[in-house]
Amino acid sequence: MKAEIIAVGTELLLGQVVNTNATFLSEELAALGFEVYYQTVVGDNPARLEELLQLAETRSQLIVLCGGLGPTDDDLTRDVVAKHVKEALITDEEAMAKIEQHINRAGHPMTANNRRQALSIEHGRVIQNPNGLAAGTLYQNDQASFLLLPGPPGELIPMFRQNARPLLAELLPQQELLSSRVMRFFGIGESRLVTELADLIEGQTNPTIAPYAQPNEVTLRLTAKAATEAEAQTMLDHIEHQVMLTVGDYFYGYGDDNSLVAETVKELRAVGLTVTSAESLTAGLFQSTLGSVPGVSEVYKGGFITYSNQAKQDLLGIPAELIAKHGAVSREVAMAMAEEARLAMDSDYSISFTGVAGPDELEGHPAGTVWIGVASKDSGVYAKLFQFNRDRQYIRHSAVMAGLDLLRKQILGEKLQ
Template identity: 45%
Template sequence: MKSEIIGVGTELLLGQIANTNAQWISKELAHYGISVYFHSAVGDNIDRVEKTFEQAADRSDIVFVTGGLGPTEDDLTRDAASRLFQAELIEDIQSLANIEGYFAKNNRRMTENNRKQALVLNGGRVLANEEGMAPGQLYHYKDTLFVFLPGVPSEMKRLMTEQVFPYLVHNYQLESEIKSEMLRFIGIGESQLEHDLQDLISSQSNPTIAPLAGEGDVAIRLTASGANAAELLASLKTEILERVGAHYFGSDSITIEEAVQDILVQKGLKAGAAESLTGGKFIEKLISLKGASAVCEGGFVVYTPDAKKSILQVPADIIDSYGTVSEQCAAKMAENAQKLLNIDIAISFTGVAGPTESEGHQPGLVYIGLKAKDAPASVSRYYFDGSRDKIRGRAVVKGYELLFHYLKKII
C-alpha cells in the first residue's frame, strides 16, 4: 500500500514553520505497515493545490493532507478538493455547532468567516475535531483515500490516533509492521563505514541498509518489514556491530554527548572542561542534558593568554616558550582544570578558529587535551577545514569523540 503526505500552506515553503506533521505521520504509519513514498508541500494557490492532489491520486493509495482547513481566504484545501473531486461543499451541522460552542465557551464573538471551517465535501466521512474547530474528513476519490486533517499538530495527532488509524485497521488489509532503527557511529567516515559494510549493502533486501552522513557522526538506517521484522533487525545489527562496533555510540535519536553522559553515570565519574577557541560550547552541550549535575562539575572559558594564566594558572613560562596554541598549553589546561574542579577527567581545547592566523598558526589548528585520574595528560592535534564556526563546532564534536572512546577503555 502506497501513501503520501501533503502539507498545504505557503508558510511551509517560506521556512516559517517546519513540517513536523509529515514527520510524525510517517513514523506512525510504519507501525501499521503503510509505506510513505512521497512528502510534498504546496503553497496557498488553488490551481497548484488541485494539481498536487491530482498527481497524488494517480500514484498513491492513501493521501494524507494537513493544513488549509482554516477560516481565511488562503485556506484552500476544501475548495481545491471540491473542484478536483467535483464534490459539493456543504455545511456540516455538528461541526458548526462545535465551532459556535467553542466561541461561546471562550466568551468570544464568532465572525462569519469561521462558518467556512464547517464546510465539508458532500459524500465524505466527517472526523469530529474535539481538540479544535475545523473537522477532518475521509474522502474516496477514484481508487484513492484522501485523509484531510487540520494543520495544528495537536489536532492532527488526536484525529489520527482516535479516528483515522482505527478506520484504516478496520477497512484495509494492512501489511505487517515496518520497523526501523538508526545506528549512530563516530570516529569513522561515511565512505569507510560503507566500505566495511559493502557486501551487506550490495546484497540488501529485507532489512534495507541506508548510510547517512551527519555533523561529525555518521548513521546507518536499518528498515525491516514482515512478521519477524524485529528479529531481522536485531540479527543484522549484531552483524554490523561485529565489524564496526568500536565506533558505535547508540541508536535512533541519541547524541554523542548523551552517550558520554551515560558512561560517566555508569562509572560514577565527573568531568569538566577548559576551553579557549570553543568558548564554552563543549560544556554547554553537557550541561544542557537532564541530570548533568551528576556528571559535570563545571568548566572554564579562558580565551586570552592572561585568562589562561590568571584563572587557570597556566605557568607564564609555558605560554612564553610554546604559545597558547600548543601541546604544552593544552596539557596544562587539562591538568589544572582537573585539579581546580576536583574531578575525575578534564578536557581542554586551544587552537585557531580564524579567520586570521594566530601565533604564526593557520586557522584550523586545534589541540585537545585529556587528563583523567592519575594518568598523565594526553594531547591530540588536529586540522579542521571550514569557517570559524565550523572549526569550533568540529573541535567540540572531536572532543566528545575522544572522551567517549577514552571512557569506554577505563575501568
C-alpha cells in the same frame, strides 16, 4: 501501500511557515507501514490543487492533505476535494455543536464562514478535531483514499494521533509490520562508512540500511519488514551484527534522539565520576554541550575558559615560561590545562582544548590545529593532536566532539581495566 502528502497554503510557498506537518505525517505514515513517495506544497489555488489531485491519484493509494480547512475564503481544500470526487459537502452535527458553543462563549455572532468548518465530504468518515473547530474527513473511492486534516500543528497532531491513525491502520494489509533501529557513529565520515558497508547496503532489501550524515557524525537507519515484531527484531539484530563487524569501532549508541554528549554523560553517571574542562579556542562550547544534557549537574560542577595566555596563567597557574617555550598550541600546554583544571575542581576527569579556530593562523599553526588534553585521576594525563578543517564554527564543533569521544573512551577503557 503508497502515500503522499499535500500541504495547502500560500504561506508555505512564501517561506513564512516551515512545513513541519509533512515531517510529522511522513514519520507517522512510515511507522504505520505506508511508503511515502512525495510531499508537495501548493498554494491556496483551486486549479493547481485540482491538477495535483489528478496527478496524485495516479501514483498513490493514500493522499493526505493538510491545511485549508479554516474559516476564511482562501481555505478551499474541502471544496476542491469534494468537487474532485463528485460528492456534496454536508454539515457534521457534532462539529457544528462545538462551533456553536465556541461562538456563544466568545459572544460573537455566527457567520457563514464559521459554519464552513463543520463541513465534511458526503459518504466520507468525519474526523473530529480534539483541539480546534475544523472537522476532517477520510474519504475513499476506487481511485484512492483522501485524508483531510487542518493546518495548525497544534490541531493536526492530536487529531491524527487520536482519530485518524486508527482509521489509516485499517487501510493497510495486515500481514506486514515495519520496525526501525537507528545506529550512531562517530569518527567516520558518511562516504567512508558507505564505502565500508557497500556490499551490505547494496545487497540488502529487507532490512534496508539508510545512512544519514549530520555534522561530525553519521547515523544508519535499519528498517525491517516482518509479520511480527519479534521477527523484525531478529532481522535487525542480524544486520546490526554484520554492520558492527565492519564499522563497530565507530559505533557509540542507538536512537534518533541520542547524541555523543548524551551517551558520554550517561557513562559518567553510570560510573559516578565527574568531569571538568579548560577551554581556549572552544571558549565554553564543550562545557555548554555538556550543559545541554538534563541531569548533568551530577557529574559536572563547572570549569574554566582560558581564551588568552594571561587567563591560562591567572586562572590555571600555567607557568608563563611553559607557554613561552612550547607555545599555547602545544602538547605541554594542553596537558597542563587539563591537569590544573582537574585539580582545581577536584574532579575525576578533565578535558582541555587549545588550538587555532581561525580564520587566521596562530603561532605558525594553520586554522584547525587543535591539541586536546585528557587528565584522569587514576591514569594520568595525555594530549592528542588533531587537524580539523572547514570554517571556525565547524572546527570548534569538531574539537568538542573529539573531546567527548576521548572522554568516553577514557571512561570505557578504565572500566575495562
